[in-house]
Amino acid sequence: MDPIITRFPPSPTGYLHVGGARTALFNWLYARNKGGKFILRIEDTDLERSTQESVDAILQSLEWLEIDWDEGPFFQSKRFDIYRDYIRKLVENGHAYYCTCTPDEIEAMRQKAMSMGGKPKYDGRCREKNMKETPNAVVRLKAPLTGATVLPDMVKGNIVFQNTELDDFIIMRSDGTPTYNLAVAIDDITMGVNTILRGDDHVNNTPKQMLIYKALNQELPRYGHVPMVLGSDRTRLSKRHGAMSVTEYREMGYLPDAVINYLVRLGWSFGDQEFFTRKELIQKFNIENIGRSAGVFDVNKLLSLNGDHIQAADPGALVPHLLPFLEKQGVYPAPKEDLPAIIRTLNQRSKTLIEMAEGALFYFKDEITYDEKAVQKFFSAEFVEILRPLTDRIEALGDFSEKNLENPFKEMMEMTGVKFGKIAQPVRVALTGGTVSPGIFEMIAALGKEKTVKRLRQAEALMLKGK
């Protein structure tokens, strides 16, 4: 078989939402899995609603998700000449015709048909008039009046449409621009696209596009219509269901790998496996395992998966992802800071990068802010008897490794008979200002001797002062 060529054709009328991202992902994964090509095409034939900002937003989102394209982005608005050629061809070979009916007349037609219990269709009154091109005329495709169009769908199986359900739909508007169905078909034909994975909201459009292929005597692409992503109330995903745009998930501290893992797994499965690396996704993705029913977007599961990806990621690789969130908190780590070491203390306890950044703040702050209650509870003058010698021992340590840091604590426990917990908690408050943090030893190792000793001494002073 010829190399697989897929595409993603967003229309730039807004940001990239998660449903669109999933469609892009399916096409991209399939192309990558098959060693084929993935094309990006911007469907901006609606000059009114298309904006450059949307184009930029969509491109940025795809780049963030690390979905790369082999060709494009192509813009339909720059291809009007091509469409016009094909439209002319269709008129010449008798598969399309000019129609001068006005929108008002069409509307009246629909009303009448509806009131008589029929379908709101164009009645074909210009169909056999053989009109020449005139200003303000539209072009309609001459759809077959009988028979059926069968869509052999890779996901849903054969879907049969009676041709009597179809009408002579418009392929060129009165202003000379092509309509969606025409532009899509012509683009896919001229770009060699042979595999189309898209939302099943397009199912009813497909016979129209197939008719265009047929009128042009072109080989059909293979279609696969994937079920929709729904909101928690099982209706089409929309703003009231919460965050929809890919960008929002980036800002909320999600990892692109987690987002693609979640999105693909919503509607596709590979046995019981839930966690997939990007590489695995490419290796394992197939069309057979795409589900048939619509899925509800569940942020909770995404969140859980994000935690899994944070945990599984190499700490060094996480640094560039984390940095923006630290900066948002006003922290600009010095080059000498060992970020991977710090991340290692936090990746087991962070579901998002925001959480991780918040959890990391204490490492960088020059002035630690103490939690009032924690100080009340754990800082006492008596504790200085333990804290001072402990600090001395920590300061004297040559090997500041996690393992070696256990020794000063052990010694203090042996000397005083005080349980570990009673020592660790005040130290934790002294070092972080609060009662929640990574494990004592890993935290101290990541903090470094200088900051550790400084903070312990400062706490000591506070304890002596009577808080």
Place this chain on the structure above:
RNA sequence: GGUCCCUUCGUCUAGGGGUUAGGACGCUGGCCUCUCACGCCGGUAACACGGGUUCGAAUCCCGUAGGGACCGCCA
């Protein structure tokens, strides 16, 4: 309303004639423990309904109900 699609725990799903109907998220009991987490062990909870076919149906067929998508000179 018409056309098309869909229906396994609350959610995502595995399974597809004989299973104690499996996993994950959530919720929950416990263990681990220096806090919070992680981790581990356990629990909760599903084949929409009705008819067939069959020795046997969640699985195949037909209905019903429910849900969704689309019916533009939007994409």
